[in-house]
Amino acid sequence: MELVGMIEKSKEQKGSEQENEQMNKKMNELEMKVRSLEVEKEQEKQEKIKAFTENDKLKQKVSITEQEKQKELQEKEKVLSENARLTTENQQLKSELSKLRPLTTSPEQQSKPEPKLQQIQQSGPSSLNPNMLVGIIPDNEDAAQTGNKIIHAKDNNKCTSVAFNPIISSGFVRFGGFYENHSNDNFMIGIADSVAVFGSDEYPWKDENDKKTVTYWKKDGLYHNGSFILGNSEIEENKSIAMEVNMNIRPRTLTFFYDNQEQPV
Numbered sequence: 001m002e003l004v005g006m007i008e009k010s011k012e013q014k015g016s017e018q019e020n021e022q023m024n025k026k027m028n029e030l031e032m033k034v035r036s037l038e039v040e041k042e043q044e045k046q047e048k049i050k051a052f053t054e055n056d057k058l059k060q061k062v063s064i065t066e067q068e069k070q071k072e073l074q075e076k077e078k079v080l081s082e083n084a085r086l087t088t089e090n091q092q093l094k095s096e097l098s099k100l101r102p103l104t105t106s107p108e109q110q111s112k113p114e115p116k117l118q119q120i121q122q123s124g125p126s127s128l129n130p131n132m133l134v135g136i137i138p139d140n141e142d143a144a145q146t147g148n149k150i151i152h153a154k155d156n157n158k159c160t161s162v163a164f165n166p167i168i169s170s171g172f173v174r175f176g177g178f179y180e181n182h183s184n185d186n187f188m189i190g191i192a193d194s195v196a197v198f199g200s201d202e203y204p205w206k207d208e209n210d211k212k213t214v215t216y217w218k219k220d221g222l223y224h225n226g227s228f229i230l231g232n233s234e235i236e237e238n239k240s241i242a243m244e245v246n247m248n249i250r251p252r253t254l255t256f257f258y259d260n261q262e263q264p265v
Contacts, residue, residue: 176242
């Protein structure tokens with residue numbers, strides 16, 4: 001009886017051990033599933049965060065693009081407004097010049113002999129002798145005169161405004177020349193009051209000279225007293241550019257010529 005009891009008890013122990021093993025196996029499987037779910041949730045969380053971040057970046061990019069478009073539109077409107085203003089000023093100046101320069105005469109004026117000064121004007125301007133022109137160069141390290149040429153130094157990019165002697169106080173005079181091998185677009189020609197003084201590395205309209213100079217820019221415009229007037233030809237290298245001043249009449253006149261063609265302004 002005792003032997004049978006012991007055998008039966010051993011069978012029960014083996015069954016319990018098998019149940020424990022199965023239970024442990026199931027617990028391990030559940031733990032692995034829980035860990036897998038946690039990993040998947042974390043990955044999903046990171047993907048959502050990444051998606052939100054990308055969305056924010058996209059919104060910022062769209063906002064910046066809209067701002068740039070708005071800025072570009074404002075700049076275009078500003079340019080159009082400025083062009084309209086310059087066109088109006090140009091028309092006004094042309095109107096004033098037409099009043100100041102009598103192109104036609106009334107019958108009473110035609111019956112009178114023309115003044116001597118008008119006869120001088122019709123005879124044509126006298127050209128300045130290039131050999132008598134003396135350039136007033138602010139800094140000889142920036143430029144130098146060789147014969148009738150002004151040669152800018154190659155080792156710097158400073159601007160050089162050069163006035164010329166003799167001073168023109170009377171007569172009908174023409175002055176001209178051409179540019180060659182110029183390093184940039186900032187060159188111009190014009191007239192200045194005799195009291196204007198140009199400093200080193202200064203444009204001709206610096207400070208008070210703004211009211212004392214009239215310049216014809218390379219990019220087709222005249223500049224005087226803070227205002228641009230467009231309408232002339234763009235100046236190219238190796239093409240003649242000249243100006244005529246008539247000091248014998250009132251008001252005195254200034255006319256620019258490019259490639260031997262009189263310019264509108």
